[in-house]
Amino acid sequence: MNTASETLLTDLYELTMAQAYLAQEMTGIAVFEFFVRKLPSRRNFFMAAGLEQVLTYLETFHFAERDLDWLAQTGNFTPSTLAALRAMRFTGDVHAMPEGTVFFPHEPILRITAPLPQAQLVETRVMNLLNFQTMVASKACRSVMVAEGRPLIDFGLRRSHGAEAGLLAARASYLAGFAGTSNVLAGARFGMPTYGTMAHAFVQAHHDEAEAFLHIAQAQPRNVVLLIDTYDTEAAAEKVVALATSLKNQGISIHGVRLDSGDLADHAQKVRLILDRGGLTDTKILASGNLDEERVEALLKSGAPIDRFAVGTAMTTSADAPYLDCAYKLQEYAGRPCRKRSEGKATWPGRKQVYRRLGRDGRLDGDLITIEGETRPGLPLLHPVMQNGRRLAPSPSIEKIRDHARLALAELPDTLRRLDQAAPYDVRIAEALEQLAQQVDRHT
Amino acid sequence: MNTASETLLTDLYELTMAQAYLAQEMTGIAVFEFFVRKLPSRRNFFMAAGLEQVLTYLETFHFAERDLDWLAQTGNFTPSTLAALRAMRFTGDVHAMPEGTVFFPHEPILRITAPLPQAQLVETRVMNLLNFQTMVASKACRSVMVAEGRPLIDFGLRRSHGAEAGLLAARASYLAGFAGTSNVLAGARFGMPTYGTMAHAFVQAHHDEAEAFLHIAQAQPRNVVLLIDTYDTEAAAEKVVALATSLKNQGISIHGVRLDSGDLADHAQKVRLILDRGGLTDTKILASGNLDEERVEALLKSGAPIDRFAVGTAMTTSADAPYLDCAYKLQEYAGRPCRKRSEGKATWPGRKQVYRRLGRDGRLDGDLITIEGETRPGLPLLHPVMQNGRRLAPSPSIEKIRDHARLALAELPDTLRRLDQAAPYDVRIAEALEQLAQQVDRHT
Known part of the structure; x- marks a missing residue:
């Protein structure tokens, strides 16, 4: 560059x-x-x-x-x-x-x-x-309006049109009301909040999904958000519950789980139930995966218990109106x-x-x-x-x-x-x- | 940046x-x-x-x-x-x-x-x-295929998604078969050909359109391409013909004219006739203005005598599939x-x-x-x-x-x-x- x-x-x-x-x-x-x-x-x-x-x-x-x-x-x-x-x-x-x-x-x-x-x-x-x-900004504020206060995070860097697009899309979406970005350079450059979870590759690189959860939690103890759709979403939610107690003993709480595929509303309902039943009522559900303002609105209208949204490609590229x-x-x-x-x-x-x-x-x-x-x-x-x-x-x-x-x-x-x-x-x-x-x- | x-x-x-x-x-x-x-x-x-x-x-x-x-x-x-x-x-x-x-x-x-x-x-x-x-590249080569050998030029920088997008879109379209770009930095960085004409502002800044044509021709005598749609396209084409002789005496030939608005096929037909009648049979017609591969194909199928195309925003942003x-x-x-x-x-x-x-x-x-x-x-x-x-x-x-x-x-x-x-x-x-x-x- x-x-x-x-x-x-x-x-x-x-x-x-x-x-x-x-x-x-x-x-x-x-x-x-x-x-x-x-x-x-x-x-x-x-x-x-x-x-x-x-x-x-x-x-x-x-x-x-x-x-x-x-x-x-x-x-x-x-x-x-x-x-x-x-x-x-x-x-x-x-x-x-x-x-x-x-x-x-x-x-x-x-x-x-x-x-x-x-x-x-x-x-x-x-x-x-x-x-x-x-x-x-004109695209991002549409998500802001429909999210009605729920935090939105820019995840668009990988499909933004080059380096500067990724950087300036993070800035433009933040000024329009997003809560932050995954883009580290944007955090460093503009002093805006950065957020991150974990990738499917992290789970795959481990022999065991629960072990992957433990390792990432230990690596970023202040903001544990576990990605639970690599194999079976609800089974993974159960593993999160099982893990919570031992993590608590290490002083680590599970801030959130992330859903990234399938029927997000349906998974969110089931996962919320599993988390609540397991006592993790404070654990948030983050949804991601080809989201845009229309999908965010539809998910919320359907009553999906989603607390925050990662909006990436569609926002960063303004996919429905890219100029x-x-x-x-x-x-x-x-x-x-x-x-x-x-x-x-x-x-x-x-x-x-x-x-x-x-x-x-x-x-x-x-x-x-x-x-x-x-x-x-x-x-x-x-x-x-x-x-x-x-x-x-x-x-x-x-x-x-x-x-x-x-x-x-x-x-x-x-x-x-x-x-x-x-x-x-x-x-x-x-x-x-x-x-x-x-x-x-x-x-x- | x-x-x-x-x-x-x-x-x-x-x-x-x-x-x-x-x-x-x-x-x-x-x-x-x-x-x-x-x-x-x-x-x-x-x-x-x-x-x-x-x-x-x-x-x-x-x-x-x-x-x-x-x-x-x-x-x-x-x-x-x-x-x-x-x-x-x-x-x-x-x-x-x-x-x-x-x-x-x-x-x-x-x-x-x-x-x-x-x-x-x-x-x-x-x-x-x-x-x-x-x-x-996947978008640009569609224009290359339908243009059937007619030169295509990347004009997309102003609406590309930031600096790097403009630079790398010039490169990607060139490798896919475009003839070059308007992007000067891409020319300097990648050693690719650059092309330029003139803007409507240049005509507007002059009291007289013909005078504007003369001044830009003198400023880039090796590649004179005159933009003729600022006020009345055919009237401007007549001015081009009138100017050609005096320019020839200065050793300058009019390489092309550019159409940027209105019914491009219709204007191209009329302008071709005016140019040919005026002896400017070697003067090329360049079309621009919201072009993409579909419009290039339609123009050529309609028999429009267009010799080269400037394709900008739609290509640079891959507007119909921006990721x-x-x-x-x-x-x-x-x-x-x-x-x-x-x-x-x-x-x-x-x-x-x-x-x-x-x-x-x-x-x-x-x-x-x-x-x-x-x-x-x-x-x-x-x-x-x-x-x-x-x-x-x-x-x-x-x-x-x-x-x-x-x-x-x-x-x-x-x-x-x-x-x-x-x-x-x-x-x-x-x-x-x-x-x-x-x-x-x-x-x-």
Whole structure:
């Protein structure tokens, strides 16, 4: 995982366009906004995430000498382009919705205001970071809503799309309300809780399942969670009960058992009975194995006595919607608002602000997208977070982002909290913005 | 993108189990195999990819001091575990199918033979690397088959799941037969061709579309591909024709135009006519915009005069199947074959080999999964690639892997080459393996 040269992690055309802008001295101030065009069929809203990584990227943006050497040997870049890239840092401003904010299609969640070559060059990585974490947070909070307080744990690393996906999915799901992750590096990097149980291989490597339970309990005495489905789930639950007393004598309690296959609701019922009968009423049941929010909801609706859920692949990859229809579009250049009119992909021009009204019940009651500077009723959602290439304030802790996300979910009307598709939330385009669009069209 | 500590990029339970194995002196030789349980509904085969990154990971596997410090402060690891981890390197053997090999469910593509704690600890990252690249290669080669020689370019970076996904998707699609990528870092890292055009923002930043075309052509004179759908596609095509003469006088020819929205087939027809009428018969048409193999096939079947395709998000995220149902399972420990019998997730025990028969037409004619050491008709697909933690030979170049993949696709029967679901390919379990499974079951 050699990951030098994040600055080269970009589409070639960004560099080619930068060369053209520099050659033409088109270095005026450009305004780009990031937004999502539409909701996937199984989402009623999005949750913003990824801003922290974007700001770090922008603050540290620079071309290393080896990057410039590589660009030079392609023969496609002039000495004056290379000199300009060598000196280039990100000197622009950023406005954004805080991470954990709920948002809807066409609402910008990030605005970059910077000299055109800079604002263009950062496009690919900014999109890459915002698309992924926003996608994961928007998926993860669906499980959070249906779990109704039961802890959820991210188990998705092995099938996440590479190293960074595993790492950032752990972060995005945690800020959306997950209790933690199995991903050790995410724990080390983000200071988030890590959880682990044991694998089937551990049981198989032993001659005897009960012996395997004993050994893993001794190896992590503070959080014993035993995997009981390697051979026969209920038989294994009986072994857990039998083991409990001797473990207790060693000062070790069995925190939980994990079910990973078969009819989870049925196994959970039977195992709960066995555990309770054996006096292990405090031992929790953790379910895992191809879970997603639909299955979590179905299991709980069926009354399955499951206390916590490990949600992996489906969440980490956002399997039912593995990308967002997102865009990073030029909305203004050198003081002139602009828009794209490509069929089916037209955008709203200019610098925008989103105002959100809450109803008397404290729930979301309609958003308005308007041009910046126009004050409207409600709370403005976009705030300045970076000026002249520097953060305006230290980043909020991930715990603070979690709090913000929790409030955001609590403010959702009930219809939007359901898993099935709701009637679209009321997002209006202000007259001022409509007029600006017409004006731009007349002049293009 | 701070990516220290790849070794901590693992599930917590791997470390806990390692602690238990070490405490119990369970350091005998373990055999794990990686395989995929079943085909997604829109795949007829898989293409193996990711081995190169796995071998690099294994060769460089070690815990850095900062990793050990972090583990120590969690309070969950004993001094003797930490000492063992500090000294640990990967000293095992690896057998694998070469990258670019076509394979089917239940066929192992990688076998790791190593002391149990090592073989267990590498599980998460090995799965993470093989799952992702194999998934992308298996998706990408579907576009390769339907494009019938027309160049395909990876444009997926912005919606790939983070940095490493973008990088490795470029690699995996290239080895599967793509012509190159827009991803500059992938070009620098893997020596693969990079391609770029221009963005709508570039046109919008100019007052005049024709002026934008001129400026980008001057900025990358060796590969001029003009994006013509920002406002009116056919009107822009006329501007391209008008520009061609003056560019020719500057020694610049217009290599292609790019269509990115609307009815691509219809626009391609009209644009082809305009270009040909204007004498630009050599100017290629590149199509992009939410393309996948189904759309590429439909466009070509409709007779659309499209010369090359940029395939992005759908390929990079394998959007219709964004993960594989893959597993890394313990098949033998300390000379004793073992298997998991969990409901719906049972595995075949022991060290395995896959034999492939070719028919008289040179096409695949049936695979046999058997136990290692049993010689059967056909070609064995698993080969030793690492011994005692060291590669047995230098890695093949990516060009050589491409050649292997091209041959593998050419050997596919026509039914498996189609996009729609084919009857399953004939993969049999050898009697020797069936017997071993029964024997293992009797002794568990």
